[in-house]
Amino acid sequence: MEGKNFHRNDFLIFLFFFIVTSIGLLLRNLQNLNEILLLIGGSLGNIGGVVVGSFLFFWWSKESIFKKREIIIFSVGIGFVIYEFLQILIPWQTFDVNDIYGTFIGVVLATLINLLIFLIIRLRIEG
Secondary structure (H helix, E strand, O other), rough: HHHHHHHHHHHHHHHHHHHHHHHHHHOOOOOHHHHHHHHHHHHHHHHHHHHHHHHHHHHHHHHOHHHHHHHHHHHHHHHHHHHHHHHOOOOOOOOOOOHHHHHHHHHHHHHHHHHHHHHHHHHHHOO
């Protein structure tokens, strides 16, 4: 029963962040935003991408061990940072340090969501 909860929760989080990130990417070209909103809007692909990518891997692998899930989140974040640095070498891409900040925010957000899921499921099992 516990595995089903993880699988369902991971899919719902993946779907939610996929939709939010998609809408955010469509709206990120709005004018007159303050610096924080510009940072978030400009790196929303990285923020949401880490969460979506991590939870997609969780969902596919049906992983329910906290430590392994954290390794997946960290690995996805490292992959995004490596890709950002590779953009220096790709002529049609643009390196942006704000995307690295966005990736870090995404790793922290994915970790907090993962921790919350574990706490909720543990409380349901014990309660």
